[in-house]
Amino acid sequence: MSDKRMRRLAALGLGAALAMTSLTTAFAADKAATAKVTVDKQPAAVQGYEIDGSNYYKLRDLAEILDFGLSWDAASSTISIDSTSSYKADATKLIQGNWAPATRARIQAVIDANANKGKYVVFDFDNTSVIFDIQEALLVYQIENLEFKMTPEQLPDVLATGIPDLKKELGKSLDGKTVTPETLIADITSDYTWLYENYKGMKGTKDLSYIHATNQYQDFAAKLRYMYSSIGDNFDHAVSYPWVTYLFTGMTPDEVQKLATASHTYWANYGRYAEETWTSPIEQPGQSGVLSVSFVTGLTFTDELLDLYHTLMANGIDVYIVSASPIDTVLAASKVMGYDVPEDHIFAMRNKLDENGVYINEYDYDWGGEGKYAQTQGPGKSTIITNFIAPKYAGAGPLMVFGDSAGDWNMMTDWMDEGDTQLGVIFNRYRKPSDPIWEGSVEASKTIGQADAKFVLQGRDENTGELRPSEKSIMLGETEEVLVRPAS
Known part of the structure; x- marks a missing residue:
């Protein structure tokens, strides 16, 4: 739902005097309403009726102007207002929205x-x-919440899956080291082993806020996200596209869908679209050195x-x-x-x-x-x-x-x-x-x-x-x- 629609509905309040979808035999319209209706400070052409001293307006007219969903259930005589959808008089026609x-x-x-x-x-x-990209957003969410089911022993094989040349140069680190898939796998596995032993969501006792402050986590996060980007930049799509899916190793389909649902909901509510940068700590250079990677947030x-x-x-x-x-x-x-x-x-x-x-x-x-x-x-x-x-x-x-x-x-x-x-x-x-x-x-x-x-x-x-x-x-x-x- 757009912020504008939310503000409009909140301002409107949808009081009892607006609860009509049509004028039927239930009431007799005494005369046209004289009250002025404005939307975003502009006059709105909404026909109102004065009945027993109160002003009434058709909800369908208001739904069209304010752009909220409206439906009628004849079986239960129930009007439903859906602030998360747009008004449609005809289900077979597209809303105008922001279409060109x-x-x-x-x-x-x-x-x-x-x-x-x-x-x-x-x-x-x-x-x-x-x-934007739901799987790239999910990868960041998965890293930030350490949602992995692999053991440290499994991780090197998973990270190497499908990569035809583990010694291929992917670039230089900020401190001048040559970066390859092999060096990244070594550093990420070392970090993950420490996280696996210490994070309470795995085998340890430390909560996520503690873990996030550690050099091991920050190195793991930056280098795993860097590896995803660099594989895409240096290898064929047949290598890079499936590679990120292997990080679900050890999970059931239901577990992945639950994780994805949490990620989609989080990023859809994030409310900001920007390029973020993660940089690994200089205290944890490892074999790959200090690396920096940027990505886009939000969905x-x-x-x-x-x-x-x-x-x-x-x-x-x-x-x-x-x-x-x-x-x-x-x-x-x-x-x-x-x-x-x-x-x-x-x-x-x-x-x-x-x-x-x-x-x-x-x-x-x-x-x-x-x-x-x-x-x-x-x-x-x-x-x-x-x-x-x-x-x-x-x-x-x-x-x-x-x-x-x-x-x-x-x-x-x-x-x-x-x-x-x-x-x-x-x-x-x-x-x-x-x-x-x-x-x-x-x-x-x-x-x-x-x-x-x-x-x-x-x-x-x-x-x-x-x-x-x-x-x-x-x-x-x-x-x-x-x-x-x-x-x-």
Whole structure:
């Protein structure tokens, strides 16, 4: 719910004199109300009625102006007000919200032309269905709360999983040491061993506030987060994307979903979007030396995207998610944050389970049988659609694909030439020309408002965690709005 909606509802109070959804035979309207109604200090055109000396207004009129959810249960004669959702007079139409008008119009046109015709759409999740990245946020939450189930003996093998060259130089430390996966694993394991023996959430007696003040924790936190970033920067996505999922080794799917739910809730309520920096202590240099790493905090599960999911469903268009985040992380977001996508419509990174039902550090290419489960990133997203989704629709590709970066470009375009995919919706992160989705962004920028546009852009403000009513975005820490990067 937006802060503005919260303030409006609090100021309104929703007293008894407003408890009418319609004027029926229960009351007779004596005359039109003379009281003035203002919203944000502006006059509001709300028809009121004076009945027995009191002023009454229709809740549906107020819901539309103040933008809160409203429903009526005829069976129990109950009016329900939902301050966490937006007002919708028609479930099949998108709310205006902060959509870029031309983008909203194009999406709605595709929905209207294909409603109830057995079609489906596919969403990416991170930086598309949510602003920022749910798994990167979860990694920070997991570190800060020391939510790990591995023993110190297991950790080195987990950290090394999938890395083809443990001696590869990843960079130099602040004090001039050469950093490699091997040196990072040694330092992180040493720190973790101390934490494991001392933290009361593991085998020790010290509480989290005590642990956070120690050099061992600060070194562990900075170097584990650094390792995640450096693997992404130095190795193929086939190495880096599944690597972070191996940190769930020893947990059950239910435990990971519970952890993810706590993380999503925490970051959604964090209320701040900024770049944070962790630096390891000089007193604990280890083999890797003193390291510093920066990352973005905060998540926004926007009203516009939640509404889009439900509008598609209300039009009989099936919704699927294909995400490079771990499956339990996405499942938790769908369940708790209100996307309400069926579990069998969600495809994401999956690890194997052992005979006790706990995760091991091995990707599950055999999920669903016959080795058809690809990594859910880049071309693998199209493989997932081909193997698991399209067969339900006579082999047809998705009607629309929603994404933000290179990892979504294949599934956004692989069925366009065949005419199956009518629209690619790109959430504008001002990507570089080296990112394939830049090509779609350029085309979208040239066809804004065109009825047959193949691509559309949707802007966002990363400083406020909101969509913008424009194709242009404002990047984190900046004030200038931007559309598409120049070619050089």
